[in-house]
Amino acid sequence: MRDDLHDIVVVGAGIAGMRAAETFRQEGYDGALTVVGDEWHAPYHRPPLSKKLLSGQIQRAGIDLAPQFDVDARVLRGASAHRLDPSSHTLDLDDDGTPLSLHYDGLVIATGATPRSWPGGAVPEGVMLLRTVDDCLAIREQLADDPRVVVVGGGFIGAEVAATCRMLGLEVALIERSDGLLLSALGAEMATCWAQLHKSHGVDLRVGASVEEFVGDGRVKGVRLNDGSQLAADLVIVGLGVSPATEWLDGSGLRIDDGLVCDATGAVEGGSDVVAAGDIARWWHPRYERHLRIEHWDHAGRQGETAARTLLAGADRADAYDELPYFWSDQYDVKLQMLGVPTDYDSFAVVDGRPEDWNFTAAYGRDGATIAVLSTTPGRVQAYRDAIKGGDEFPPTLSA
């Protein structure tokens, strides 16, 4: 371990930042440790925000990360970073209205991502974003009034919110600009499959459609689509994806390109003594030989751990992180699990079961090698871990 680190600062108190903080202590770092978080809440689990917390199946207390997170650190809540000067190792904060400068020997940047707001500017009341627990609880309160819901954006947040609302018995329309639901994440074959899932549950799914404007003064009454049609709505939930929260790093000299560009150990390019993890970070992935910015829950935590170890070891002695990205999504009674990254796949095959039975496994390949596996059978994707890591011939077969 480096012996010149006495003052470590972690910016961002989500899963990536908190796992980093915890790792410093587990690895035996006993210097000063400060965690800066812009939310007032203690760290919490985000995945339930579009699923069980939204539906009311679990309550607010059920998503806290505590009590496991009992990290020996100074935690500043309601504090946001607004400037970084890597040359003097100084971080400027707005600590609930009071300016505060922190010196660091080592810095972890894990400020995550912010949801893209409606590009058209001001929106009527009843048009809502979902990112934080406060957003979720505000939406949940409105769901109790039995609203007609329009969900704008057919990525995972939009698809999960639509499914949750349908399960609550609400009338739901789901609008996606591209030609398929979950298209960029799953590809055309599975996009069709999940579109069918939503339609069979009664969602009014419109792909290749976009919202031109919101109807209603004061309170939203509906949306007007690009084909001129109008959909009635009492509540509109906008899920247009997220952007990495890098604005505050403009001018810092760190390399920003759709996130903070990092090597495979989490060290940020263009800086020293600075690592990054989670939604904000675009790490080099040795298996895929490209920079990837992964917005997955377990990935954020594991990157936080790795980034902390990188900082402690020093950049030239740090280990690369080559674990495969993994995520899951719950929609209705179907649990999708994906291991690996299917981006730019050129072949696709169902390798087990039948999609129409909703109990199946499918593989993605590129240049003859297996790059990702999707399954609705719990845990099955992990059986293909070695095949994906090793780039086995496509389609993959399971060794007994």
Place this chain on the structure above:
Amino acid sequence: MKVAVDLDTCDGNGVCMSICHEVFDVREDGLHVLDERPRDELRQQIKGAEVSCPTQAITVED
């Protein structure tokens, strides 16, 4: 170190398995703990699985 899982709470999301497949195995019939007293080298991963579990179904005792 002892690993316990609340199977009523477990949703089979597979986060633990993704972090530490040596100990956690999610199958069609639910989560299986392959080793309830895992070796100490796996501590980091197991602690990671404990805190990352989105349903808080894993408990690790020292």
